[in-house]
Amino acid sequence: MKKFISYLLVALMVLGTGFAGSQKASAQSTDELEQKIENKKNKQEEIEKEQSNLKNDKQNTEEKIEKNLDKQDSVNSEITTINQKLTDTREKISTKENEITDTNEQLDKLSNQIDELNAQIEKLKKEIQELKERIKKREKLLKDRLRAIQSNGGSMKYIEVIFGAKSFSDLISRSSAVNTIMDQDKDIMETHKREKQEVEDKQAEVKTKKGNVEQKKAEVEDKKASLKSQKQELESLKSELDDQMAEKESLLGDLEEKEKDLENYKVSLEDEQEILRKQKAANQKAIELAKQEKEKLKQLARERQRERKANNNSGSSSSSSSDNSSGGNSDGGSNHSAAPASSGNGMFNYPLSAPVTSGYGQRWGSLHAGIDFGVGPGTSVGSAASGVVISTHSESDGTMNGYGNVVLVSHSINGTSYTTLYAHLSSIAVSSGQTVSSGQIVGTSGNTGQSTGPHLHFEIHRGGWNGSKSNSINPLSVLN
Known part of the structure; x- marks a missing residue:
């Protein structure tokens, strides 16, 4: 009987120790879950803070995109203005080129006229030379006549010729001869004078024509030089406008590229927002699961507490039964709480086996x-x-x-x-x-x-x- 009582006491002590260990394990698991829930709540706060940061970042990005688009509009407007200036400049250059072409045609015509006048001058030179030779001969003839008249007493000789007539018919003949000689002299003098004046007039006319043509050619050449200078200025302006256009197009390309990057970043932020929203939901689900697991552990602890009281009241036979039941539930509780620990332990498993x-x-x-x-x-x-x-x-x-x-x-x-x-x-x-x-x-x-x-x-x-x-x-x- 004493041995039975001793065994019974030992059994009760063992049973009490088992329940105490089970209760302690349950409390420890509950504390771990409580800490896990607290960590998850802290994580929720972190996610909410990160969501707020992402919202601000997205808003800033949208503002940058808006500014970028405004700048693109401004650059496009500048490009339109430059393009209009380029169009106007190209039209002006084309006009100048047409004017230069017309001027070149005028210069060609004037050059041809000058060539023709030079040819006329050469021809006149020959004619003038011939006239000069004829005039020279006439002058010699007239000089000879004048010398003869002077040596023979001038016009009195003609009277002697007339008064030397031997008959009336001879007088008529002699008078006619004298008139003829005088007419010939007069014709020679008039022809000499006319041809000399003609030579002088032709020389003056050709000289005037050539002067006018050369003056006109000089004016046209000045006009051509002015047109070339204007065209050069327009081409210089066009080159500057081309450079400005290239610069603006490059800037626009950079802005479009930056806009693309900002849009991609915005999409990335939207992705992050969506992921954070889902992460928050997943974290909340994990909190609920931890709470459920905590409630289960509390329920299990309450059941074990009731069983312990019942076993204390029932005696040794129920102690043995309670011991077996307690051992099984203790193992099950331990396995339930070990799953999260075994999955991490600060480490991750490989997602697959590959190099x-x-x-x-x-x-x-x-x-x-x-x-x-x-x-x-x-x-x-x-x-x-x-x-x-x-x-x-x-x-x-x-x-x-x-x-x-x-x-x-x-x-x-x-x-x-x-x-x-x-x-x-x-x-x-x-x-x-x-x-x-x-x-x-x-x-x-x-x-x-x-x-x-x-x-x-x-x-x-x-x-x-x-x-x-x-x-x-x-x-x-x-x-x-």
Whole structure:
């Protein structure tokens, strides 16, 4: 009887110790869950703060886009003005070219006229030379006559000739002869005078014509030089306008490129906003799950407390039964709380088994924020840790910076939030808000988006995913 009582006391002590251990484990699990809930709430505040920052950043980006568009309008207006000036300048240059062409034609005509006048002058020179020779002969003849008249007594000889007539008919003959001689002398003198005046008139006329033509040619040449100078000024203006146009078009190209970058950045911010919204929802779901798990642990603790009281009242037979039941429930409670710890422990599992073909770091002038696994299309991709799917994006969405089909999963490991990203998938096997376990298939590898070949692109971010990738970490540093 004493031995039975001793065994009974020992059994009660063991049973009490078991219940105490179970209660202690339950309290510890509850505390862990309480801490997890608190961390998740803090994460919610961080997400809300990040959402506010993104909203402000998006607003600033939209303002920059608006200013960029205003500047583009201004530059387009300047280009229109320059283009109009260029059109006017080209028309003026064309007009000047036509005027220069007309002037050249005038110069050609005047040159031809000058050539003709020079030919006339040469011809006149010959005629003048002939006239001069005739005049010279006449002058000699007249001089000879004058000398003869002077040596014979001048006009008295004619009287002697007349008075020397022997008959009336001889008188008539002699008078007629004298008249004839005098008429001939007179004709010679008049012809001499006329031809001499004719030569002088022709010389003056040709000289005047040539002077007029040469003056006109000089005026036309001055006009041509002026037109060429004006054309040169217009061409210089056109060159300046061309330079201005090239500068404005280059500026417009830069503005359009900047606008494109801003629009892409805006889309990236919108993606981040959407991801944060889904991450917030996923985080809230994780909080609810933790609360449910905490409530279950509390309920389990209350049930064990009732069982302990019942066992204390029932005696040794129920103690044995209570011991077996208590042991089973204790194991089950331990397994339930161990799942999150085993999935993380500060480490992640590889999403698939394949060689790393491209590491984390700078590549082609920008950050390659993850690692690439060289694997063909269709290979199953597992979640690197347990968590909640934040969002999924298909290639048809045209978003997520060329990632193609992509899945993002939120994780909480040792009180720290992480986000994993699986990109270029050929298919997606999960949906937003879904809870996944470590190793659970989230999709299959592929070659979607801006991909150079079939592979899996894998990223890990401390906190939520953001387009700047500033919080990305090297996956190899935390993978098992």
